[in-house]
Amino acid sequence: MMMNLPRKWFVLFAAIGVISILFVWQTKGGQEQSAVKVEANSRMEERKEKTKVTEPKLQSKTIIVDTKGAVHREGIYELQSGARVKDAVEKAGGFLPEADVTKVNLAQLVQDQMMIYVPKKGEAATNGSPLSEGKIQINIATKEQLEKISGIGPRKAENIIKYREQHGPFQKIEDLLEVDGIGEKSLEKMKDEIIVH
Known part of the structure; x- marks a missing residue:
């Protein structure tokens, strides 16, 4: 009986040791997995931040044009790059009744610092x-x-x-x-x- 007691304790301690090792190993594996998840999430956040930084660069730039002549509101207007003369005329309130629309190229691309002049009927100057x-x-x-x-x-x-x-x-x-x-x-x-x- 006396010999069996230490053997039982030994088996019990060995079982506890094995369970402890398994528990520690399982916990470390979980921590590694969560560390991998955290790292993946932080990489995704970095990508999102980089995308946010580059987004404004992709937006088209603003250009300034001076619209004069036979329009309702002469003035300086902001347009997006790639706008046409038609857009500048619309910003200026459209043509006056006396505007000579045949001398205005509405499809022409506008450029920064451009002056758009809408002549009156009978006027020699053209846009x-x-x-x-x-x-x-x-x-x-x-x-x-x-x-x-x-x-x-x-x-x-x-x-x-x-x-x-x-x-x-x-x-x-x-x-x-x-x-x-x-x-x-x-x-x-x-x-x-x-x-x-």
């Missing part, structure tokens, strides 16, 4: 034409107006418009040298007929 010294404003001129410049045919006119759309308005006359098909000689011919605002 995109210069209002100073009879020179053509290259930043807002239509394809047809650009073709009136010495040395500019349909292809070069299209290249000028494409350049404006991709790079924004010309800052100086010399920027035209960046346009495909326009070199020093072409620029020399046209520089007295154009203006950059």
